[in-house]
Amino acid sequence: MSRPAIAHIRLDAFRHNYRVAKQAHAGKALAVIKANAYGHGAVHCAKAIEGEADGFAVACLEEALQLREAGIPEPILLLEGFFEAIELPEIVANDLWIVVHAQWQVEILFAAKLAKPLHVWLKMDSGMHRVGLPPDEYVQAYERLKNHKNVGKIVLMTHFANADNVSSNHTLQQIETFQNTTQGLSAEISLANSAAILGWKQAKCDWTRPGIMLYGADPLMKADAKLKPVMQLTSKIISISNVKQGESIGYGSIFTAERDTVVGVVACGYADGYPRSAVTGTPIAVDGKMTRLIGRVSMDMLFVDLTDIPNATIGSQVELWGNQVSANAVATSAGTIAYELFCNVKRAHFQYFDAANI
Numbered sequence: 001m002s003r004p005a006i007a008h009i010r011l012d013a014f015r016h017n018y019r020v021a022k023q024a025h026a027g028k029a030l031a032v033i034k035a036n037a038y039g040h041g042a043v044h045c046a047k048a049i050e051g052e053a054d055g056f057a058v059a060c061l062e063e064a065l066q067l068r069e070a071g072i073p074e075p076i077l078l079l080e081g082f083f084e085a086i087e088l089p090e091i092v093a094n095d096l097w098i099v100v101h102a103q104w105q106v107e108i109l110f111a112a113k114l115a116k117p118l119h120v121w122l123k124m125d126s127g128m129h130r131v132g133l134p135p136d137e138y139v140q141a142y143e144r145l146k147n148h149k150n151v152g153k154i155v156l157m158t159h160f161a162n163a164d165n166v167s168s169n170h171t172l173q174q175i176e177t178f179q180n181t182t183q184g185l186s187a188e189i190s191l192a193n194s195a196a197i198l199g200w201k202q203a204k205c206d207w208t209r210p211g212i213m214l215y216g217a218d219p220l221m222k223a224d225a226k227l228k229p230v231m232q233l234t235s236k237i238i239s240i241s242n243v244k245q246g247e248s249i250g251y252g253s254i255f256t257a258e259r260d261t262v263v264g265v266v267a268c269g270y271a272d273g274y275p276r277s278a279v280t281g282t283p284i285a286v287d288g289k290m291t292r293l294i295g296r297v298s299m300d301m302l303f304v305d306l307t308d309i310p311n312a313t314i315g316s317q318v319e320l321w322g323n324q325v326s327a328n329a330v331a332t333s334a335g336t337i338a339y340e341l342f343c344n345v346k347r348a349h350f351q352y353f354d355a356a357n358i
Protein backbone atom coordinates (compact mmCIF):
# COMPACT_ATOMS: atom_id res chain seq x y z
CA MET A 1 0.00 0.00 0.00
CA SER A 2 1.33 3.42 -0.85
CA ARG A 3 1.08 6.48 1.33
CA PRO A 4 -2.58 7.48 1.43
CA ALA A 5 -2.28 11.28 1.19
CA ILE A 6 -4.15 12.16 -2.00
CA ALA A 7 -5.07 15.44 -3.68
CA HIS A 8 -8.20 14.70 -5.72
CA ILE A 9 -8.63 17.33 -8.43
CA ARG A 10 -12.08 17.82 -9.97
CA LEU A 11 -11.54 19.31 -13.41
CA ASP A 12 -15.28 19.56 -14.04
CA ALA A 13 -15.52 21.79 -10.95
CA PHE A 14 -12.67 23.89 -12.34
CA ARG A 15 -14.57 24.26 -15.62
CA HIS A 16 -17.77 25.13 -13.75
CA ASN A 17 -15.95 27.83 -11.78
CA TYR A 18 -14.44 29.29 -14.94
CA ARG A 19 -17.95 29.64 -16.35
CA VAL A 20 -19.16 31.30 -13.14
CA ALA A 21 -16.25 33.75 -13.33
CA LYS A 22 -16.87 34.53 -16.95
CA GLN A 23 -20.60 35.05 -16.56
CA ALA A 24 -20.19 37.32 -13.55
CA HIS A 25 -18.76 40.18 -15.58
CA ALA A 26 -19.94 39.00 -19.00
CA GLY A 27 -16.58 39.84 -20.59
CA LYS A 28 -13.59 37.80 -21.57
CA ALA A 29 -11.75 35.98 -18.80
CA LEU A 30 -8.11 35.01 -18.59
CA ALA A 31 -7.89 31.95 -16.37
CA VAL A 32 -5.02 32.61 -13.97
CA ILE A 33 -3.08 29.35 -13.70
CA LYS A 34 0.25 30.66 -12.43
CA ALA A 35 2.23 28.67 -9.85
CA ASN A 36 1.13 25.38 -11.41
CA ALA A 37 -2.52 26.48 -11.24
CA TYR A 38 -2.24 27.37 -7.56
CA GLY A 39 -0.85 23.90 -6.94
CA HIS A 40 -3.60 22.07 -8.86
CA GLY A 41 -1.62 21.20 -12.00
CA ALA A 42 -1.48 23.84 -14.74
CA VAL A 43 -1.59 21.57 -17.77
CA HIS A 44 -4.53 19.56 -16.46
CA CYS A 45 -6.47 22.71 -15.62
CA ALA A 46 -5.69 24.38 -18.94
CA LYS A 47 -6.78 21.28 -20.85
CA ALA A 48 -10.04 21.19 -18.89
CA ILE A 49 -11.09 24.51 -20.47
CA GLU A 50 -9.18 24.26 -23.72
CA GLY A 51 -11.23 25.64 -26.59
CA GLU A 52 -13.42 27.49 -24.11
CA ALA A 53 -11.01 29.76 -22.23
CA ASP A 54 -10.36 33.20 -23.66
CA GLY A 55 -6.79 32.79 -22.51
CA PHE A 56 -4.52 31.96 -19.61
CA ALA A 57 -2.28 33.96 -17.32
CA VAL A 58 0.93 32.71 -15.74
CA ALA A 59 3.78 34.33 -13.85
CA CYS A 60 6.69 33.72 -16.19
CA LEU A 61 8.02 32.31 -19.43
CA GLU A 62 8.83 28.88 -17.96
CA GLU A 63 5.23 28.43 -16.90
CA ALA A 64 3.97 29.49 -20.32
CA LEU A 65 6.33 27.15 -22.15
CA GLN A 66 5.05 24.23 -20.12
CA LEU A 67 1.57 24.98 -21.47
CA ARG A 68 2.75 25.46 -25.06
CA GLU A 69 4.70 22.18 -24.88
CA ALA A 70 1.49 20.49 -23.78
CA GLY A 71 -0.19 21.86 -26.90
CA ILE A 72 -2.28 24.63 -25.36
CA PRO A 73 -3.06 27.01 -28.25
CA GLU A 74 -4.89 29.83 -26.41
CA PRO A 75 -3.38 33.23 -25.66
CA ILE A 76 -1.10 33.18 -22.61
CA LEU A 77 -0.26 36.34 -20.68
CA LEU A 78 2.94 36.63 -18.65
CA LEU A 79 1.78 38.54 -15.59
CA GLU A 80 5.22 39.94 -14.83
CA GLY A 81 6.22 40.18 -18.46
CA PHE A 82 9.89 39.45 -19.02
CA PHE A 83 12.73 39.70 -16.53
CA GLU A 84 15.55 39.94 -19.08
CA ALA A 85 15.90 40.90 -22.75
CA ILE A 86 17.08 37.39 -23.57
CA GLU A 87 13.54 36.05 -23.04
CA LEU A 88 12.02 38.16 -25.81
CA PRO A 89 12.75 35.94 -28.85
CA GLU A 90 11.15 32.96 -27.12
CA ILE A 91 8.17 35.06 -26.05
CA VAL A 92 7.63 36.10 -29.68
CA ALA A 93 8.22 32.60 -31.03
CA ASN A 94 5.59 31.19 -28.67
CA ASP A 95 3.04 33.91 -29.30
CA LEU A 96 2.89 34.99 -25.67
CA TRP A 97 1.42 38.23 -24.37
CA ILE A 98 3.39 40.30 -21.91
CA VAL A 99 2.58 42.63 -19.06
CA VAL A 100 4.75 45.73 -19.11
CA HIS A 101 4.84 47.05 -15.56
CA ALA A 102 7.98 49.20 -15.43
CA GLN A 103 9.87 51.74 -17.44
CA TRP A 104 12.94 49.51 -17.69
CA GLN A 105 10.83 46.97 -19.58
CA VAL A 106 9.70 49.65 -22.03
CA GLU A 107 13.31 50.54 -22.81
CA ILE A 108 14.35 46.89 -23.29
CA LEU A 109 11.36 46.30 -25.53
CA PHE A 110 12.26 49.29 -27.69
CA ALA A 111 15.89 48.24 -28.00
CA ALA A 112 15.05 44.67 -29.06
CA LYS A 113 15.02 43.29 -32.58
CA LEU A 114 11.84 41.25 -32.79
CA ALA A 115 10.49 39.06 -35.55
CA LYS A 116 6.93 40.22 -34.78
CA PRO A 117 5.34 42.94 -32.66
CA LEU A 118 4.34 41.90 -29.14
CA HIS A 119 0.89 42.09 -27.59
CA VAL A 120 1.29 44.22 -24.46
CA TRP A 121 -0.80 44.61 -21.30
CA LEU A 122 0.33 47.91 -19.85
CA LYS A 123 0.01 47.88 -16.10
CA MET A 124 -0.71 50.95 -14.02
CA ASP A 125 0.04 51.30 -10.33
CA SER A 126 -3.31 52.77 -9.36
CA GLY A 127 -2.70 52.45 -5.62
CA MET A 128 -1.37 49.01 -4.72
CA HIS A 129 2.24 50.24 -5.00
CA ARG A 130 3.69 46.88 -5.94
CA VAL A 131 4.39 47.04 -9.68
CA GLY A 132 2.96 49.15 -12.49
CA LEU A 133 3.72 52.52 -14.01
CA PRO A 134 2.62 55.46 -11.88
CA PRO A 135 -0.36 57.35 -13.30
CA ASP A 136 1.73 60.38 -14.28
CA GLU A 137 3.96 58.23 -16.52
CA TYR A 138 1.25 55.98 -17.86
CA VAL A 139 -0.22 57.86 -20.81
CA GLN A 140 3.16 58.83 -22.17
CA ALA A 141 4.34 55.21 -21.98
CA TYR A 142 1.14 54.16 -23.73
CA GLU A 143 1.67 56.63 -26.57
CA ARG A 144 5.29 55.59 -27.02
CA LEU A 145 4.37 51.89 -27.04
CA LYS A 146 1.50 52.46 -29.44
CA ASN A 147 3.80 54.07 -31.96
CA HIS A 148 6.60 51.54 -31.74
CA LYS A 149 7.16 48.78 -34.28
CA ASN A 150 7.79 46.17 -31.58
CA VAL A 151 4.34 46.64 -30.09
CA GLY A 152 1.06 45.34 -31.45
CA LYS A 153 -2.18 45.58 -29.53
CA ILE A 154 -2.20 47.17 -26.06
CA VAL A 155 -4.57 46.31 -23.21
CA LEU A 156 -4.74 48.69 -20.23
CA MET A 157 -4.62 47.00 -16.84
CA THR A 158 -4.30 47.50 -13.13
CA HIS A 159 -4.50 45.29 -10.04
CA PHE A 160 -6.37 45.84 -6.77
CA ALA A 161 -4.83 45.72 -3.31
CA ASN A 162 -8.04 45.37 -1.27
CA ALA A 163 -10.74 43.92 -3.49
CA ASP A 164 -11.40 41.20 -0.90
CA ASN A 165 -12.37 43.87 1.64
CA VAL A 166 -15.83 45.07 0.68
CA SER A 167 -15.89 47.64 3.46
CA SER A 168 -12.79 49.43 2.19
CA ASN A 169 -13.18 52.15 -0.44
CA HIS A 170 -9.64 51.58 -1.71
CA THR A 171 -10.88 49.59 -4.69
CA LEU A 172 -13.16 52.43 -5.79
CA GLN A 173 -10.29 54.88 -5.41
CA GLN A 174 -8.10 52.65 -7.57
CA ILE A 175 -10.84 52.40 -10.21
CA GLU A 176 -11.21 56.19 -10.19
CA THR A 177 -7.46 56.76 -10.56
CA PHE A 178 -7.37 54.26 -13.40
CA GLN A 179 -10.36 55.76 -15.19
CA ASN A 180 -9.17 59.35 -14.81
CA THR A 181 -5.75 58.45 -16.16
CA THR A 182 -6.93 56.37 -19.11
CA GLN A 183 -9.76 58.67 -20.18
CA GLY A 184 -9.72 59.10 -23.93
CA LEU A 185 -7.48 56.10 -24.64
CA SER A 186 -9.32 53.67 -26.84
CA ALA A 187 -8.08 50.29 -25.72
CA GLU A 188 -9.46 47.26 -23.95
CA ILE A 189 -9.27 47.25 -20.17
CA SER A 190 -8.51 44.59 -17.55
CA LEU A 191 -9.13 45.27 -13.87
CA ALA A 192 -10.77 42.48 -11.93
CA ASN A 193 -9.22 39.59 -10.03
CA SER A 194 -11.53 37.05 -8.32
CA ALA A 195 -12.44 39.30 -5.40
CA ALA A 196 -13.35 42.15 -7.73
CA ILE A 197 -15.36 39.82 -9.96
CA LEU A 198 -17.37 38.66 -6.95
CA GLY A 199 -17.51 41.88 -4.96
CA TRP A 200 -17.15 44.94 -7.18
CA LYS A 201 -19.49 45.38 -10.12
CA GLN A 202 -17.81 48.77 -10.64
CA ALA A 203 -14.73 46.82 -11.77
CA LYS A 204 -16.57 45.41 -14.79
CA CYS A 205 -14.23 45.48 -17.76
CA ASP A 206 -13.31 43.83 -21.06
CA TRP A 207 -11.01 41.24 -19.52
CA THR A 208 -11.24 39.72 -16.06
CA ARG A 209 -8.41 37.75 -14.46
CA PRO A 210 -9.97 35.16 -12.14
CA GLY A 211 -7.54 33.06 -10.12
CA ILE A 212 -8.52 31.72 -6.72
CA MET A 213 -12.24 31.47 -7.55
CA LEU A 214 -11.42 28.98 -10.31
CA TYR A 215 -10.20 26.66 -7.56
CA GLY A 216 -13.43 27.04 -5.63
CA ALA A 217 -12.30 29.33 -2.82
CA ASP A 218 -14.23 32.56 -2.47
CA PRO A 219 -11.81 35.31 -1.42
CA LEU A 220 -14.74 37.20 0.12
CA MET A 221 -15.49 34.16 2.32
CA LYS A 222 -19.17 34.36 1.43
CA ALA A 223 -21.12 31.15 1.44
CA ASP A 224 -23.34 32.02 -1.51
CA ALA A 225 -20.75 32.08 -4.27
CA LYS A 226 -21.69 29.39 -6.74
CA LEU A 227 -18.23 27.93 -6.70
CA LYS A 228 -17.33 24.27 -6.40
CA PRO A 229 -14.22 23.08 -4.60
CA VAL A 230 -11.66 21.67 -7.02
CA MET A 231 -9.11 20.11 -4.67
CA GLN A 232 -10.04 17.58 -2.03
CA LEU A 233 -7.06 16.67 0.12
CA THR A 234 -7.57 13.34 1.88
CA SER A 235 -5.60 10.78 3.78
CA LYS A 236 -6.24 7.97 6.24
CA ILE A 237 -6.09 7.15 9.92
CA ILE A 238 -2.98 5.07 10.56
CA SER A 239 -3.09 4.82 14.35
CA ILE A 240 -5.63 5.15 17.16
CA SER A 241 -4.93 5.46 20.85
CA ASN A 242 -6.71 6.35 24.06
CA VAL A 243 -5.28 9.30 25.90
CA LYS A 244 -6.33 9.96 29.49
CA GLN A 245 -7.58 13.32 30.63
CA GLY A 246 -4.62 15.51 31.56
CA GLU A 247 -2.14 13.80 29.24
CA SER A 248 -0.53 15.67 26.37
CA ILE A 249 0.20 14.63 22.82
CA GLY A 250 2.73 15.39 20.11
CA TYR A 251 5.62 17.81 19.75
CA GLY A 252 5.71 20.50 22.36
CA SER A 253 2.86 18.75 24.19
CA ILE A 254 0.75 21.74 23.18
CA PHE A 255 -2.53 19.84 23.46
CA THR A 256 -3.61 18.42 26.80
CA ALA A 257 -6.71 16.21 26.81
CA GLU A 258 -9.61 17.98 28.58
CA ARG A 259 -11.36 14.61 28.83
CA ASP A 260 -10.40 11.03 28.05
CA THR A 261 -9.75 11.33 24.35
CA VAL A 262 -9.57 8.93 21.43
CA VAL A 263 -6.71 10.23 19.33
CA GLY A 264 -6.33 9.34 15.67
CA VAL A 265 -3.12 9.85 13.73
CA VAL A 266 -3.50 10.86 10.08
CA ALA A 267 -0.86 10.31 7.40
CA CYS A 268 -0.60 13.95 6.37
CA GLY A 269 1.70 16.65 7.67
CA TYR A 270 3.32 19.91 6.78
CA ALA A 271 5.56 18.17 4.25
CA ASP A 272 2.37 17.46 2.33
CA GLY A 273 1.38 21.10 2.58
CA TYR A 274 -0.94 20.93 5.57
CA PRO A 275 -0.11 24.11 7.51
CA ARG A 276 1.94 23.58 10.66
CA SER A 277 0.40 26.76 12.04
CA ALA A 278 -3.10 25.21 12.12
CA VAL A 279 -4.33 25.33 15.70
CA THR A 280 -6.29 22.83 17.81
CA GLY A 281 -9.90 23.09 16.71
CA THR A 282 -9.20 23.41 12.99
CA PRO A 283 -12.02 21.56 11.21
CA ILE A 284 -11.31 18.16 9.73
CA ALA A 285 -13.67 15.36 8.63
CA VAL A 286 -13.34 11.65 9.38
CA ASP A 287 -15.59 9.23 7.51
CA GLY A 288 -17.82 12.17 6.64
CA LYS A 289 -18.14 13.44 10.22
CA MET A 290 -16.79 16.78 11.27
CA THR A 291 -14.26 16.86 14.08
CA ARG A 292 -11.14 18.82 14.97
CA LEU A 293 -7.40 18.83 14.61
CA ILE A 294 -5.60 18.53 17.95
CA GLY A 295 -1.98 19.12 18.92
CA ARG A 296 0.88 20.23 16.72
CA VAL A 297 1.03 19.19 13.08
CA SER A 298 4.23 17.28 12.39
CA MET A 299 6.04 16.70 9.10
CA ASP A 300 4.28 13.51 8.07
CA MET A 301 1.41 13.14 10.52
CA LEU A 302 -1.21 15.05 12.40
CA PHE A 303 -3.67 14.29 15.21
CA VAL A 304 -7.42 14.24 15.05
CA ASP A 305 -9.99 13.95 17.83
CA LEU A 306 -11.98 10.72 17.35
CA THR A 307 -13.73 10.72 20.73
CA ASP A 308 -17.13 11.45 19.19
CA ILE A 309 -16.60 9.27 16.12
CA PRO A 310 -16.68 5.78 17.70
CA ASN A 311 -16.85 3.99 14.36
CA ALA A 312 -13.60 5.49 13.13
CA THR A 313 -10.97 2.85 12.59
CA ILE A 314 -7.57 2.30 11.02
CA GLY A 315 -7.99 3.22 7.36
CA SER A 316 -10.88 5.63 7.94
CA GLN A 317 -10.97 8.33 5.28
CA VAL A 318 -9.94 11.79 6.45
CA GLU A 319 -10.70 15.00 4.57
CA LEU A 320 -8.20 17.76 5.35
CA TRP A 321 -10.07 20.16 3.07
CA GLY A 322 -12.26 19.95 0.03
CA ASN A 323 -15.95 19.19 0.11
CA GLN A 324 -16.95 19.14 3.76
CA VAL A 325 -14.08 21.12 5.19
CA SER A 326 -13.61 24.45 3.48
CA ALA A 327 -10.06 25.40 2.58
CA ASN A 328 -10.92 28.93 3.71
CA ALA A 329 -11.80 27.65 7.19
CA VAL A 330 -8.53 25.72 7.51
CA ALA A 331 -6.58 28.70 6.19
CA THR A 332 -8.21 31.07 8.66
CA SER A 333 -7.43 28.67 11.48
CA ALA A 334 -3.81 28.60 10.39
CA GLY A 335 -3.47 32.36 9.96
CA THR A 336 -3.15 32.16 6.20
CA ILE A 337 -5.24 32.11 3.02
CA ALA A 338 -6.50 29.28 0.82
CA TYR A 339 -4.11 30.43 -1.93
CA GLU A 340 -1.16 29.41 0.20
CA LEU A 341 -2.67 26.09 1.26
CA PHE A 342 -3.25 25.07 -2.36
CA CYS A 343 0.15 26.22 -3.59
CA ASN A 344 1.91 24.28 -0.84
CA VAL A 345 0.40 20.85 -1.55
CA LYS A 346 3.14 18.44 -2.52
CA ARG A 347 4.22 14.82 -1.99
CA ALA A 348 0.55 13.84 -1.84
CA HIS A 349 -0.46 11.83 -4.91
CA PHE A 350 -2.48 13.86 -7.40
CA GLN A 351 -5.51 12.15 -8.94
CA TYR A 352 -7.54 13.88 -11.63
CA PHE A 353 -11.25 13.42 -12.28
CA ASP A 354 -13.40 14.93 -14.97
CA ALA A 355 -17.08 14.36 -15.48
CA ALA A 356 -17.21 15.13 -19.19
CA ASN A 357 -19.61 17.72 -20.58
CA ILE A 358 -20.16 19.46 -17.28
Ligand SMILES: *Cc1c(COP(=O)(O)O)cnc(C)c1O
Pocket residue numbers: 032034079159192193194195209210211212213219
Ligand atom coordinates in the same frame (compact mmCIF):
# COMPACT_ATOMS: atom_id res chain seq x y z
C1 LIG B 1 -2.60 36.35 -9.38
C2 LIG B 1 -3.21 37.47 -10.12
C3 LIG B 1 -4.57 37.48 -10.41
C4 LIG B 1 -5.55 36.46 -9.85
O1 LIG B 1 -5.87 36.84 -8.54
P1 LIG B 1 -6.96 36.03 -7.68
O2 LIG B 1 -7.03 36.80 -6.41
O3 LIG B 1 -6.39 34.68 -7.47
O4 LIG B 1 -8.20 36.02 -8.46
C5 LIG B 1 -5.06 38.50 -11.20
N1 LIG B 1 -4.25 39.47 -11.67
C6 LIG B 1 -2.93 39.51 -11.39
C7 LIG B 1 -2.10 40.61 -11.93
C8 LIG B 1 -2.37 38.52 -10.59
O5 LIG B 1 -1.07 38.57 -10.31
